[in-house]
Amino acid sequence: MNCLGVEQFPDYKVPGVQHVDFSPYESNGGSIVAIAGEDFVVIAADTRLSSGYSIHSRDQSKLFKMSPKTVLGSTGCWCDTLSLTGLVKVRMQMYEHTHMKTMSTDAVAQMLSIVMYNRRFFPYYVSNILAGLDKDGKGAVYSYDPIGHCERATYRAGGTAGALLQPVLDNQIGYKNQNLPADQLPPLTKERAVAVASDTFISAAERDIYTGDSVLINIITKDGVEERKLQLRKD
Amino acid sequence: MFRNQYDSDVTVWSPQGRLHQVEYAVAAVKLGTATVGLKNRDYAVLVALSKPPSELSASQRKLIPIDDHLGISIAGITADARVLSKYLRSECLSYKHSYESAFPVSRLITNLGNKMQTTTQRYDRRPYGVGLLIAGYDEKGPHIYQVEPSANFFNCVAMTIGSRSQSARTYLERNLSDFINCSKDEIICHGIHAIRSSLPNDELLSKDEGASQLNITIAIVGKDQPFKILNEEENIFYLNMAKKRGASNIISKPEGDDDDNSSPGDEPEPSTRRDPLVAVATMENQ
Amino acid sequence: MMNNSFAQPMWSNGPSPGQFYNFMGGNAPTQLPRELTTAGPFGTKHSTAAITTGSSVVGIKFDGGVLVAADTLVSYGSLARYQDIQRVFKINNNILLGGSGDFADIQSIKRNIDQKMIEDQCYNDGVIMKPGELASWLTRVLYNRRSRMNPLYIDVVVGGVDETGKPFLGNVDMRGRAYNDYVVATGFGRHLALPLVRERKPKDRDFTFEEATNLIRESMKVLYYRDTRSIPQYTVGICTAADCSIKGPFKVEENWTFAETVKGY
Numbered sequence: 138m139n140c141l142g143v144e145q146f147p148d149y150k151v152p153g154v155q156h157v158d159f160s161p162y163e164s165n166g167g168s169i170v171a172i173a174g175e176d177f178v179v180i181a182a183d184t185r186l187s188s189g190y191s192i193h194s195r196d197q198s199k200l201f202k203m204s205p206k207t208v209l210g211s212t213g214c215w216c217d218t219l220s221l222t223g224l225v226k227v228r229m230q231m232y233e234h235t236h237m238k239t240m241s242t243d244a245v246a247q248m249l250s251i252v253m254y255n256r257r258f259f260p261y262y263v264s265n266i267l268a269g270l271d272k273d274g275k276g277a278v279y280s281y282d283p284i285g286h287c288e289r290a291t292y293r294a295g296g297t298a299g300a301l302l303q304p305v306l307d308n309q310i311g312y313k314n315q316n317l318p319a320d321q322l323p324p325l326t327k328e329r330a331v332a333v334a335s336d337t338f339i340s341a342a343e344r345d346i347y348t349g350d351s352v353l354i355n356i357i358t359k360d361g362v363e364e365r366k367l368q369l370r371k372d
Numbered sequence: 373m374f375r376n377q378y379d380s381d382v383t384v385w386s387p388q389g390r391l392h393q394v395e396y397a398v399a400a401v402k403l404g405t406a407t408v409g410l411k412n413r414d415y416a417v418l419v420a421l422s423k424p425p426s427e428l429s430a431s432q433r434k435l436i437p438i439d440d441h442l443g444i445s446i447a448g449i450t451a452d453a454r455v456l457s458k459y460l461r462s463e464c465l466s467y468k469h470s471y472e473s474a475f476p477v478s479r480l481i482t483n484l485g486n487k488m489q490t491t492t493q494r495y496d497r498r499p500y501g502v503g504l505l506i507a508g509y510d511e512k513g514p515h516i517y518q519v520e521p522s523a524n525f526f527n528c529v530a531m532t533i534g535s536r537s538q539s540a541r542t543y544l545e546r547n548l549s550d551f552i553n554c555s556k557d558e559i560i561c562h563g564i565h566a567i568r569s570s571l572p573n574d575e576l577l578s579k580d581e582g583a584s585q586l587n588i589t590i591a592i593v594g595k596d597q598p599f600k601i602l603n604e605e606e607n608i609f610y611l612n613m614a615k616k617r618g619a620s621n622i623i624s625k626p627e628g629d630d631d632d633n634s635s636p637g638d639e640p641e642p643s644t645r646r647d648p649l650v651a652v653a654t655m656e657n658q
Numbered sequence: 659m660m661n662n663s664f665a666q667p668m669w670s671n672g673p674s675p676g677q678f679y680n681f682m683g684g685n686a687p688t689q690l691p692r693e694l695t696t697a698g699p700f701g702t703k704h705s706t707a708a709i710t711t712g713s714s715v716v717g718i719k720f721d722g723g724v725l726v727a728a729d730t731l732v733s734y735g736s737l738a739r740y741q742d743i744q745r746v747f748k749i750n751n752n753i754l755l756g757g758s759g760d761f762a763d764i765q766s767i768k769r770n771i772d773q774k775m776i777e778d779q780c781y782n783d784g785v786i787m788k789p790g791e792l793a794s795w796l797t798r799v800l801y802n803r804r805s806r807m808n809p810l811y812i813d814v815v816v817g818g819v820d821e822t823g824k825p826f827l828g829n830v831d832m833r834g835r836a837y838n839d840y841v842v843a844t845g846f847g848r849h850l851a852l853p854l855v856r857e858r859k860p861k862d863r864d865f866t867f868e869e870a871t872n873l874i875r876e877s878m879k880v881l882y883y884r885d886t887r888s889i890p891q892y893t894v895g896i897c898t899a900a901d902c903s904i905k906g907p908f909k910v911e912e913n914w915t916f917a918e919t920v921k922g923y
């Protein structure tokens with residue numbers, strides 16, 4: 138078989154060259170928070186793109202507007218994010234052409250799961266959160282693991298500070314383990330959702346070096362997507 | 373059964389240097405209802421007349437969106453148009469996926485022309501039996517292209533294809549110089565006027581009251597305007613505007629229809645040769 | 659199917675001698691390019707390190723255009739092997755490309771890009787590629803290669819202006835990670851030049867051409883002083899709506915008079 142004997146050549150050895158095994162993955166950081174309300178949904182993501190200790194960009198949006206009612210937040214390995222969102226956009230346009238209508242949030246959610254599971258054995262290394270209005274106009278949040286597990290929730294945090302932020306949301310949005318009667322709990326308004334989302338990012342920027350610079354907040358209602366921006370710590 | 377002895381295959385030449393099968397395919401365009409395409413400085417507009425093939429059926433779709441910057445209107449065999457539109461869509465989509473930008477219209481049409489040409493040069497194929505008007509917008513501005521089953525394509529200022537399109541063509545020729553400086557509303561109205569002139573007189577009269585019954589579909593694409601097929605409301609709005617604007621503009625029907633001006637025989641009739649027909653409004657004439 | 663690699667098909671998509679016609683119409687599965695399919699007895703291992711390397715590239719956007727700079731050194735490990743090689747390229751009248759990483763891979767991708775520019779010209783329709791389109795195309799190509807575990811070891815800066823004259827500046831790395839910003843840098847420039855430029859950025863406006871050129875000069879100086887894989891000679895590409903060209907080579911203003919006062923080693 139080895140008639141050429143190629144494998145007998147030693148590896149290239151160059152003095153001073155740094156030999157690193159190639160890894161197709163890289164963590165580029167970033168966090169996402171999404172909160173669904175009765176007739177709205179808020180999704181926020183920071184704008185820092187980094188790897189290791191260097192910050193590549195301080196102004197990189199991680200929110201992708203997929204349709205007038207659906208926004209996808211995606212962090213993790215940035216090249217996988219770009220690839221995945223590019224692919225989903227193509228699939229959505231194909232759907233729009235064949236069915237003569239825009240894909241619903243629920244349909245995008247299901248498709249995203251399938252597209253990600255297709256790469257089960259070489260996954261997209263991303264943390265996705267999909268936010269949008271469902272068929273009934275209610276706020277919907279879907280969260281994913283890198284291989285395509287999909288779950289609908291009312292609020293979710295993801296990305297490098299996901300584990301840091303989720304308990305805050307459990308407390309402030311889910312009102313978990315609070316001994317207050319239901320009527321004394323403040324209702325979830327759009328303003329409160331935005332305020333909580335902003336606060337979680339301000340907190341995350343204190344402790345997570347991959348989260349910071351600024352946070353982009355998208356508020357999706359039946360009237361469209363409103364965008365807001367809030368400055369965060371830049372260190 | 374043969375109309376002459378040189379049309380047994382697409383690949384057979386007649387002694388006059390004509391490909392009869394290809395010419396027959398070109399004639400298929402005239403079986404479809406009329407459609408008009410025209411443009412001003414910033415917009416390209418398609419107007420199509422859709423008539424149900426029978427009392428019992430709905431009318432066929434005449435306008436097909438391809439991408440955000442491009443759409444087509446068709447006349448001829450709808451099934452063939454579907455195949456072509458599928459090709460155009462996948463080309464645009466894969467271009468957008470690689471380059472994150474819109475496929476330049478002229479290049480897309482060149483590729484389409486190359487694809488269609490192969491069918492006119494192989495004995496085991498038949499030409500596509502459909503004519504297309506393509507409205508697109510890219511960095512070079514708005515475009516109207518006409519594509520024939522013969523795989524010829526023309527870059528036009530205004531063009532019309534389909535049955536009885538001669539009258540619409542007359543209208544376009546008459547108003548050609550106005551188009552470039554038109555407003556968006558005016559260019560749509562010009563399109564409606566042109567297509568109305570291709571309606572038979574009796575239909576025009578009987579259906580004039582209910583504007584929506586005209587079965588006109590309108591699409592627009594242009595600067596900051598993704599390709600859009602107007603909805604019922606907007607349709608009525610523009611039909612009414614067109615009516616107000618220029619009842620005077622509706623020209624009288626010319627005597628002869630162009631429905632069958634292609635010669636079936638092989639007699640040398642240079643006057644009816646299809647090739648140089650696009651005298652109306654190609655960019656070359658500007 | 660029998661693998662008779664010497665027999666060519668009798669016509670395109672047709673059967674090879676002694677083979678059956680496969681009725682696939684025009685949709686015969688196309689073969690992958692050779693560099694993606696060469697298989698060893700136990701699978702394939704691709705190159706895992708850059709051999710001849712270029713160091714930093716620095717790009718800065720200003721009002722009306724971009725500047726892209728890189729020194730003219732291509733190293734072989736720690737050896738300063740090729741000292742007069744331009745690493746900033748003019749791609750067309752709208753695009754500049756600065757390449758760092760494995761220089762052979764840069765040359766390879768450059769050949770591909772040049773071929774695309776020729777195709778652009780062949781259409782003769784006045785449409786030419788824009789920097790944003792090239793950057794997007796590069797992400798697709800590089801992502802594909804990394805997904806096959808056969809990456810091009812490069813880190814490139816794409817700069818230029820679009821058809822409206824709006825400047826574009828972006829970075830694509832060997833995995834296909836891409837982003838745009840008003841300043842991008844690769845290699846040591848990421849650690850040394852980026853902070854230097856970001857510090858001077860006015861909040862409310864873009865850099866002027868003057869400021870951008872000064873920052874490039876400053877960055878290349880710092881890079882020469884601190885990056886061991888650099889030399890005091892660099893070229894600068896400038897791209898505006900009016901002009902797209904490579905300037906230089908320029909010399910870094912060296913000053914080593916402080917050296918005699920340095921003690922302790």
